[in-house]
Amino acid sequence: MADLFKTSLAFSKGDSVVVIGLGRFGCAVAQSLVRLGHEVMGIDRDAQQVQLWADRLTHTVQADSTNVNTLRQLGVADFRHAIVGIGSDLSASLMTVMALTELQIKDIWLKAVTPEHGQIAERIGAHHVVHPEAEMGERIAHLITGRIVDYIEFGEGFAVATIHAPVPTHNRPLGDCGVLNAFGVMVVGVKRAGENFQHALPETVVMPGDLLIVSGPASKVEEFAGRATS
Incomplete structure (x- = not known):
């Protein structure tokens, strides 16, 4: 799934990217971006996930991404690109997009769990919405x-x-x-x-x-x- 997402990213080499949500999807994308030469800050509420990826990403931070002041203190406003990979908590996903929008992030990507999730995210500020599960399902249908x-x-x-x-x-x-x-x-x-x-x-x-x-x-x-x- 992350490969489909990665192919759409049009970042210049060396761009800094913040990845919010270090689940399977977020980590796979973050690791791919590191391999491509980008500096990546990973943010997650789960201390165990943050610790697990501390040595693999440029920076990892345990924090509440729905709090705009917390993101501002972490310097997220200085990032041009943000990827929201939160999939288990749709409310937190959307509130994170709102916080990133308030910080005026120029390029916000969101992993959508449902079509409705993606539509709402676009209305509140997400610039790009991907549906990796649906896209992978369609891809497999063509390959089978x-x-x-x-x-x-x-x-x-x-x-x-x-x-x-x-x-x-x-x-x-x-x-x-x-x-x-x-x-x-x-x-x-x-x-x-x-x-x-x-x-x-x-x-x-x-x-x-x-x-x-x-x-x-x-x-x-x-x-x-x-x-x-x-």
Whole structure:
């Protein structure tokens, strides 16, 4: 779930980020951000969680994130990005967003447990709302048939997927296949067994067993993936 969230984060390298709520989701995102070179302050009410992650994050603090004065004293107002990963207490999650809004944090992300939770969070100041459980469920639904190896859907029905090379592309240069005109998707990468992905060029010949990275409208990507067995 955290991977889906991470792919959406458009932080500059070295940005400082405060992660509030050190549960499974918050910790996974925080740790990923540290690996990407960001300074991360982790905040949680649970002293045990704070202690557990003290050596893995830049800073960890036991505190009540719903109290704006507490956050101000911790210097949270100096952070450009804040991630609210509280999932067990919706009231605390929303009150934390309100406190961050009062501190005028420029970029507030929230993990939503329900659609209603996300809608309320946006109304009171969250700039980005993610639904990791729902997104992961949708992703698995696309993968379960075996035709799609990996799948990420973005807003407005646009998707990027790794698929098994469909039959109409076999043993032909991509430039001769007319994939974009015929199927409405674009092939951006090709991978052969034992080799790394390479950029797809018009002269790239696709072989049976190759993997393709394709992008386009979600429905078109699914339809194109279905040609792998036809």
